[in-house]
Amino acid sequence: MIDSTLPCCAIKSTVLDGPxxxxxxxxxxxxxxxxxxxxxxxDLRIDGDEEYVEPYCRVWLEDAGKIRSYFVDEQxxxxxxxxxxxxxxxxxxxLREICADRLRQINPRARGETYHVCLSAHGVILTAEHIHTxxxxxxxxxxFAAFMPTQLSNHxxxxxxxxxxxxxxxxxxxxxxxGSRDKYSAVRVQPS
Amino acid sequence: MTxxxxxxxxxxxxxxxxxxxxxxxxxxxxxxxxxxxxxxxxISYDLHLYDGYVFAQPVSRLWQESEGxxxxxxxxxxxxxxxxxxPQIFSFLxxxxxxxxxxxxxxxxLPRGSGELFHACICAHGVILIAEQARWVAxxxxxxxxxxxxxxxxxxxxxxxxxxxxxxxxxxxxxxxxxxxxxxxxxxxxxxxxxx
Numbered sequence: 001m002i003d004s005t006l007p008c009c010a011i012k013s014t015v016l017d018g019p020x021x022x023x024x025x026x027x028x029x030x031x032x033x034x035x036x037x038x039x040x041x042x043d044l045r046i047d048g049d050e051e052y053v054e055p056y057c058r059v060w061l062e063d064a065g066k067i068r069s070y071f072v073d074e075q076x077x078x079x080x081x082x083x084x085x086x087x088x089x090x091x092x093x094x095l096r097e098i099c100a101d102r103l104r105q106i107n108p109r110a111r112g113e114t115y116h117v118c119l120s121a122h123g124v125i126l127t128a129e130h131i132h133t134x135x136x137x138x139x140x141x142x143x144f145a146a147f148m149p150t151q152l153s154n155h156x157x158x159x160x161x162x163x164x165x166x167x168x169x170x171x172x173x174x175x176x177x178x179g180s181r182d183k184y185s186a187v188r189v190q191p192s
Numbered sequence: 193m194t195x196x197x198x199x200x201x202x203x204x205x206x207x208x209x210x211x212x213x214x215x216x217x218x219x220x221x222x223x224x225x226x227x228x229x230x231x232x233x234x235i236s237y238d239l240h241l242y243d244g245y246v247f248a249q250p251v252s253r254l255w256q257e258s259e260g261x262x263x264x265x266x267x268x269x270x271x272x273x274x275x276x277x278x279p280q281i282f283s284f285l286x287x288x289x290x291x292x293x294x295x296x297x298x299x300x301x302l303p304r305g306s307g308e309l310f311h312a313c314i315c316a317h318g319v320i321l322i323a324e325q326a327r328w329v330a331x332x333x334x335x336x337x338x339x340x341x342x343x344x345x346x347x348x349x350x351x352x353x354x355x356x357x358x359x360x361x362x363x364x365x366x367x368x369x370x371x372x373x374x375x376x377x378x379x380x381x382x383x384x385x386x387x388x
Contacts, residue, residue: 042250055237055250055285073282083278087267090250090285 008144046110051100067174122163204385205340227364241305262368317357318342
């Protein structure tokens with residue numbers, strides 16, 4: 001039987017403990033609610049030892065039962081509403097550094113693959129721009145990764161894992177189906 | 193031979209098809225066309241040169257003159273301004289094809305650049321790349337610390353107007369680096385690029 005679940009290993013990082021990360025995620029919903037953003041993202045391209053920021057800012061929300069991502073340059077109202085968080089996100093060097101290091105670990109042979117760096121109220125999710133292709137070509141564990149804060153109670157930790165799993169699954173389901181390779185339908189977030 | 197600090201700087205301007213009038217208007221909506229209007233006149237983000245590569249750093253700035261001083265405001269300093277100009281800034285950040293033109297221009301300017309930082313500034317008249325340490329780059333690399341871009345297809349009259357606007361903005365951007373310098377600032381001359 002084919003396993004249709006992709007793994008997403010969540011590791012703890014002190015980078016998410018500070019006030020900087022909290023400021024980046026102000027206003028994000030903690031669960032999928034209609035018309036309330038639950039993720040902000042930008043893109044990171046990995047090519048060997050080099051990483052390149054691709055500053056395409058997106059806001060992710062549920063709209064009429066579907067998960068949609070909006071480029072903020074095309075949505076002036078979203079851009080203005082969330083501008084402080086989005087600019088902080090783009091300028092958060094420490095966050096970018098841990099994301100790039102992690103991507104080199106999960107996909108050491110990456111040659112120009114683009115990942116979305118997605119900030120949620122529960123932590124950060126890294127997901128391949130082409131999830132199914134990367135899972136097929138580079139291995140299932142190369143498609144997703146996550147970070148959580150270190151300073152969490154047991155209850156908050158479990159709640160955070162569940163929240164990340166909901167966001168990661170939404171990201172997977174939001175991707176356009178690419179036919180026969182489109183064989184994954186869920187993400188399982190696991191602590192490291 | 194080292195370029196003397198007091199010589200004029202030349203800003204060679206390339207006409208590029210990677211920037212069209214619609215994009216320029218979209219990215220510069222509500223920006224002042226004259227730096228002396230005491231309103232933001234340019235939006236920028238950073239380009240880092242490292243080992244011959246050029247990396248975009250999405251650290252945005254808004255450039256504005258006030259009380260005779262040109263300021264480069266960061267997000268946290270003027271959140272109100274950044275909220276207002278957010279759509280324009282995001283539009284500029286997303287112009288990936290134009291970034292290729294920046295990389296080509298900077299690789300030509302400083303093929304072995306490493307550690308230099310340039311601001312990619314868009315204003316109502318076009319785009320200017322200016323070294324953050326303009327004098328240092330000019331002195332140590334014997335190059336002009338500017339490159340300009342305007343859309344292709346300008347009429348002669350429009351070209352003259354755009355070049356004059358770019359000159360005013362390039363001069364203002366350079367004046368932002370004047371703090372702490374006793375020597376007079378070099379003049380900026382805007383010229384059609386020979387390689388365009």
